[in-house]
Amino acid sequence: MSAETQTLFVQHFWNDSNRTLDYYVKRMNGYESAKKVIATMTPDQVIEEVKKANIRGRGGAGFPMGMKWGFIPKNSEKPKYLVCNADESEPGTCKDRQIIRYTPHLLIEGLIIGSYAIGCHHSYVYIRGEYVREAELLNAAIEEAYKNGYLGKNVFGSGFDLDITVHRGAGAYICGEETGLLNSLEGKRGEPRVKPPFPAVSGAFSCPTAVNNVESIANVPHIIRLGGEEFAKLGKIDKSGGTRLISLSGHVNKPGVYEALAGSMTVRQIIEDFGGGVWKGKRLKAVIPGGSSSPVLTADEIDVVYDVEPLMKIGTMMGSAAVMVIDEDTDMVKLLLRITKFYAHESCGQCTPCREGCHWMESILHKILHGEAKPSDIDLLVDVAGNIGGKTLCALGDAAAMPVQSFVKKFRSEFEAYVKGQKSHA
Amino acid sequence: MEKHLSDRFYGAMSKLEPRYPNKKALILPALHQAQKEYGWLPKEVLAEVAEYIGVHEAQIREVASFYTMYNLKPVGKTHLKLCTNVACCLRGADDLMEYAEKKLGVKCGETTPDGLFTLSEEECLGACTTAPVMMANDEYVENLDIRALNELIEKVKHER
Ligand SMILES: Cc1cc2nc3c(=O)[nH]c(=O)nc-3n(C[C@H](O)[C@H](O)[C@H](O)COP(=O)(O)O)c2cc1C
Ligand code: SF4
Numbered sequence A: 001m002s003a004e005t006q007t008l009f010v011q012h013f014w015n016d017s018n019r020t021l022d023y024y025v026k027r028m029n030g031y032e033s034a035k036k037v038i039a040t041m042t043p044d045q046v047i048e049e050v051k052k053a054n055i056r057g058r059g060g061a062g063f064p065m066g067m068k069w070g071f072i073p074k075n076s077e078k079p080k081y082l083v084c085n086a087d088e089s090e091p092g093t094c095k096d097r098q099i100i101r102y103t104p105h106l107l108i109e110g111l112i113i114g115s116y117a118i119g120c121h122h123s124y125v126y127i128r129g130e131y132v133r134e135a136e137l138l139n140a141a142i143e144e145a146y147k148n149g150y151l152g153k154n155v156f157g158s159g160f161d162l163d164i165t166v167h168r169g170a171g172a173y174i175c176g177e178e179t180g181l182l183n184s185l186e187g188k189r190g191e192p193r194v195k196p197p198f199p200a201v202s203g204a205f206s207c208p209t210a211v212n213n214v215e216s217i218a219n220v221p222h223i224i225r226l227g228g229e230e231f232a233k234l235g236k237i238d239k240s241g242g243t244r245l246i247s248l249s250g251h252v253n254k255p256g257v258y259e260a261l262a263g264s265m266t267v268r269q270i271i272e273d274f275g276g277g278v279w280k281g282k283r284l285k286a287v288i289p290g291g292s293s294s295p296v297l298t299a300d301e302i303d304v305v306y307d308v309e310p311l312m313k314i315g316t317m318m319g320s321a322a323v324m325v326i327d328e329d330t331d332m333v334k335l336l337l338r339i340t341k342f343y344a345h346e347s348c349g350q351c352t353p354c355r356e357g358c359h360w361m362e363s364i365l366h367k368i369l370h371g372e373a374k375p376s377d378i379d380l381l382v383d384v385a386g387n388i389g390g391k392t393l394c395a396l397g398d399a400a401a402m403p404v405q406s407f408v409k410k411f412r413s414e415f416e417a418y419v420k421g422q423k424s425h426a
Numbered sequence B: 001m002e003k004h005l006s007d008r009f010y011g012a013m014s015k016l017e018p019r020y021p022n023k024k025a026l027i028l029p030a031l032h033q034a035q036k037e038y039g040w041l042p043k044e045v046l047a048e049v050a051e052y053i054g055v056h057e058a059q060i061r062e063v064a065s066f067y068t069m070y071n072l073k074p075v076g077k078t079h080l081k082l083c084t085n086v087a088c089c090l091r092g093a094d095d096l097m098e099y100a101e102k103k104l105g106v107k108c109g110e111t112t113p114d115g116l117f118t119l120s121e122e123e124c125l126g127a128c129t130t131a132p133v134m135m136a137n138d139e140y141v142e143n144l145d146i147r148a149l150n151e152l153i154e155k156v157k158h159e160r
C-alpha cells in the first residue's frame, strides 16, 4: 500500500489554509467523486459501493452505513432527508470538529453523494451550539460550493438539486442521539423518540431520514475515489473498512486526534506510539476506550486490538473512538462521580429508570466519596445501575450504567477504602 | 406589541424561512439570533419570538429551557464556561475552577457584582485533546492554565 493511503484525513489537518475549495480541488481530487457518481452511477450503485466498503458508522453505534442507506424507501412520495450528526458530544470526542475545521469540503462532497444515493434534496447538518466558529467555517465552505455550482439547483449541471443547511444546537448532550437530534431540528425539546418508527421510515419532519455522523459522511468521497473494495481493504480486520480517527486525551504526553487503519493498532500502541506514553513518567491505571460511556479497561487489558469486535469481546466498546488515558494517581471514585454527574445532568427525564437512577447513583457516589456511605452502598450502586440498563427509550440509560458497573467491578478496592474510612476525600 | 428585536433579526429569519418545511423548525435559529442581539432572553423577547413563529409563548419557553445555551437570566459581559468533564478533569480543570472562583470572588454559576463575569461549569466542549478547555463567550480557549486564565480575566477588567 502506498504511503498516501495510510491515512485519509490527518495529512490535511492542522493547517488553516487547507480548508479552501482551491486546496480541496487541487490537492484532494475535490468534487471528482461526486461528479462521477452523479454522471455515471445510479443511486443503487452508490449504495452498493458503500456496502462493499464495509464502513461502520463513526458516531458510536457502529452500524453499517450502506445498510442504513438501503433502508430508505425508494418509492416514497415524501421528501427524504440526509441529516449529518455534528453534535459531537460524547465526552472525549473531538474528531468531527477537525473535519469541519480543516476539510469541510470533504463533508460537503460526502453529503452530495449521500443525498444523491438516498434521493434527498435538502440535507441538514446539526452542529453542536458551542461550535460557533466551526459552524461559520462550514457555512463559508457551503457558500463556496454554491458559488461554483456544486450545490443548489442543477448540481454540476446534472439536473440534480441539493441544498445544505447548517442547523445549530444549543447545548444538550442528548441531541447527539439521533431521534433527540431530529426533534431538536424540528424546533422541539431534544427528547429521544419512541422507536419504531425508525428514522428511515419516519424521521425529520415525519419523512424518511438517514442520520449519519460527520466522519462517516466525510469518508464517502474516499470510498468512491478508492472504490468500495479498496476502502474495505484499508481495514486490517473483518467487517471494518477504512481508517479511524481517534481522539486521544487524558494523561498522555501527546494528546491529539490521530488516524489509524481500522483494526491496525492495539490500545497499548495507541497510547505509546501516538500518545508518547503516559505523562510525567507515571504508570498507567486505566483506559476509557470509546467515550465516557464505554466500560473502563485496566492497565492489564490494553493489548486488545482497537476495533469494534475485539473490544466487544472483552466487554467494552469502541463508541466514538475517544480514548481517555488515566494514570496511577487518579482517584477512580472521584472520576466516576464526575462521569455519573454528567449523565444525571444530561438525562432528558422521559424515562423513570434513567431520570431517577442517574440521580440516585450520583448521590450514592457522593456519599461514598465523602465518607458517609455504608459498605452495602457499593452493592446498592451496582444494583441501581443494573436497573437502568436496557429499560429505557434511548441508549443514554445504558451509557450511564456501564461506567458505574465497570468501575466498581474493576476498582472495587478504591470504593471500599472510602466506605471503610481508610481513605477520605481531600 | 412593542418590537424588541431588530430588522436584522427579521432579515436573518426571512433568509432562513425557505430552508425549512415549517416555521416551527426556526425556533432554535430564532432563539440564537435573538440572544445574539440581547445577550440573554428576557420575557418580552421570548414573547416576540413566539409571535414571529406563531406559537404560544409558553411553548417557546418550554423549548428554550431545555437547552443550556439559552440564557433565561442575564449573564455577565464575559461568560466564562469552564469544562469540568473527564478529559479536562484529568488535566486540572478542578484547580482552574477553584482559581477562577477565588479570583472573581464568586461561586460557579454566579455573576460578579460589576456584571463583568459569569462563571459556569460546562459539560464536555468537544475539544478534549487540548484539555483543559474553556469558552469565553463564543471563543474556545484551549490548553488552558492558571496563567492564561489570569491574563484573560485581567484583560477583560482593563477593557471595561
Ligand atoms: C446519548 C447518545 C449520544 C449520542 N451522541 C452522538 C454524537 O454526538 N454524535 C454522533 O454522531 N452520534 C451520536 N450518537 C449516535 C447517534 O444516535 C447515531 O447512532 C449516529 O449519529 C448515526 O451515525 P453513524 O451511523 O454514521 O454513526 C449518540 C447516541 C446516544 C444514545
Ligand atoms: S434513557 Fe434517559 S435520556 Fe434517553 S430518553 Fe430515557 S430519560 Fe431521556
Ligand code: FES
Residues within 6 Å of the ligand: A091, A092, A093, B083, B084, B085, B086, B087, B088, B089, B123, B124, B125, B126, B127, B128, B131, B132, B133
Ligand atoms: S472533557 Fe473538556 S472538552 Fe471534552
